[in-house]
Amino acid sequence: MTVNTARDPVAVALRLLAVRSHAVGELKVKLKKKGFDETDISRTVDYLAGIGSLDDERFAREVLASRTRNKNWGPRKVAADLAVRGVAQDIIRRVVGSVDGEAQAALAKEAIARWLRKTGCRMPLGQKEFAKAVRHLTARGFGLDVVLNGLRRYDDIDAG
Structure with missing residues (x-):
């Protein structure tokens, strides 16, 4: 018996996370576009956060490091990018505020x-x-x- 991973939201989410980190909000949108219902999405996000595969603060730090290093973005543009990706404002303030x-x-x-x-x-x-x-x-x-x-x-x- 084979498992249909295309209908398993955890498997789909893990494939997305294998390519790159995602913000919680970003992952929810992608799972929704793939046709998963809100209950499955919430369970998946909770599970992935619980095992440490999904962490908005870590994601925000990765984006900050990447955008400042590779694209020469300043803190304000990074903050705007994180907001578009669905990262909470308190996390954005904390992470971007760490740039002295x-x-x-x-x-x-x-x-x-x-x-x-x-x-x-x-x-x-x-x-x-x-x-x-x-x-x-x-x-x-x-x-x-x-x-x-x-x-x-x-x-x-x-x-x-």
């Missing part, structure tokens, strides 16, 4: 360096390039104060 000012400055410095390489701009920036850099970095999720300080520091380092 020094770490944000380092992330902004790397994002500035990447932007300069990509655009071919050189420091010091002219007024138009400066405005473009500010728009780009704030869109990447960095606060205006972090962006302005980062550009100022980067210019000081480049000039020195």
Whole structure:
């Protein structure tokens, strides 16, 4: 006798989790799209959380590390991404809040360096390039104060 894993919500969820981590809300949406009812979805999520396979805080930390390292996102953009994926606001605040000012400055410095390489701009920036850099970095999720300080520091380092 074979088990039809396509109709087993735990098996489907584990296959999804084998590819990458998911937030609870994200996994619920995917299971719903596959036709599982709310009761099965709730049981599956509770079971997976109970065995440690599903953890929104761990997921949020993984996303934060990945997006800041690979995409040069700032904390605000990571927070927005986590919210879209269904992570609770208290978890988002706790995880994103763990990025201190020094770490944000380092992330902004790397994002500035990447932007300069990509655009071919050189420091010091002219007024138009400066405005473009500010728009780009704030869109990447960095606060205006972090962006302005980062550009100022980067210019000081480049000039020195």
